[in-house]
Amino acid sequence: MKVTDLVFGLIASQQKECYTFDDLCYLAAPFAVSPATLRTNLARMVSAQTLSVHRIGRKALYSFGDRGLRIKANILHGFTALDWKDWDRTYWGVVFSVPEAHGENRHAIRRKLAKYRFACLNPGLWVRPLHPAESIPETFGSMLASGYCRLIRFTNHAEFSPEQMSFMWNLQDINRAFAQGISMMEQSTRKLYILTPSMALVEKMTVGDTLVKTISRDPMLPPEFLPPDWKGYEIRHKFTQFDQMATQYSKPYCKSIEREEDAP
Numbered sequence: 001m002k003v004t005d006l007v008f009g010l011i012a013s014q015q016k017e018c019y020t021f022d023d024l025c026y027l028a029a030p031f032a033v034s035p036a037t038l039r040t041n042l043a044r045m046v047s048a049q050t051l052s053v054h055r056i057g058r059k060a061l062y063s064f065g066d067r068g069l070r071i072k073a074n075i076l077h078g079f080t081a082l083d084w085k086d087w088d089r090t091y092w093g094v095v096f097s098v099p100e101a102h103g104e105n106r107h108a109i110r111r112k113l114a115k116y117r118f119a120c121l122n123p124g125l126w127v128r129p130l131h132p133a134e135s136i137p138e139t140f141g142s143m144l145a146s147g148y149c150r151l152i153r154f155t156n157h158a159e160f161s162p163e164q165m166s167f168m169w170n171l172q173d174i175n176r177a178f179a180q181g182i183s184m185m186e187q188s189t190r191k192l193y194i195l196t197p198s199m200a201l202v203e204k205m206t207v208g209d210t211l212v213k214t215i216s217r218d219p220m221l222p223p224e225f226l227p228p229d230w231k232g233y234e235i236r237h238k239f240t241q242f243d244q245m246a247t248q249y250s251k252p253y254c255k256s257i258e259r260e261e262d263a264p
Contacts, residue, residue, distance in 0.1 A: 018061040084222040119168040165225040178231035197253035204246035
């Protein structure tokens with residue numbers, strides 16, 4: 001797990017709004033992250049607007065920045081099943097064309113489309129079933145303003161088949177990853193009770209990092225397009241149970257960062 005991913009996960013998993021450098025050093029210590037390494041990665045995250053920092057006297061306080069809040073919201077979105085019962089069978093499409101000389105822009109567009117669960121239908125056209133809970137025009141605002149992209153809303157002359165949707169979103173591969181994730185959780189849950197609180201935190205964050213990244217692959221499609229044995233619902237439910245248990249076992253260690261001034 002990268003240090004930036006660890007820091008992001010630690011901040012997202014605790015209840016404090018702001019963290020001092022000492023708080024983060026303490027939380028990162030069981031992962032063998034040195035203060036110098038932590039400081040370097042915090043600076044990178046602030047530069048990327050994943051974190052913001054403000055000072056009270058000589059004390060620096062870290063919290064999520066604008067980019068960090070967007071990433072956190074998208075992760076949380078992946079844990080909330082979409083209700084497709086009133087779906088009107090329309091789709092979002094993003095059409096884009098980028099000059100060869102600006103290949104880095106093309107890569108950035110594809111990366112963002114994949115992150116928000118779009119799939120490639122044809123080169124330069126990525127699609128996703130339209131759900132109003134996903135604020136796609138707002139989310140893609142800066143990308144659309146680049147001049148490379150256009151957002152369209154459309155209906156199909158002939159609806160996609162489940163086989164086509166499975167191919168576009170690679171559903172079989174994702175389902176296998178879900179099954180592996182469920183097995184990993186079951187093994188981890190069985191050993192939580194013998195771990196020290198600090199090692200329970202390590203288990204919570206390392207296993208959790210893998211599972212969050214696995215769950216984020218769920219394209220959250222209308223159920224009619226999913227395989228009969230789709231494990232997306234099961235893995236989210238079991239992850240919630242695992243995370244609650246791991247949080248409970250690691251709480252005695254994490255409780256040490258609570259300070260009197262943080263109390264209500």
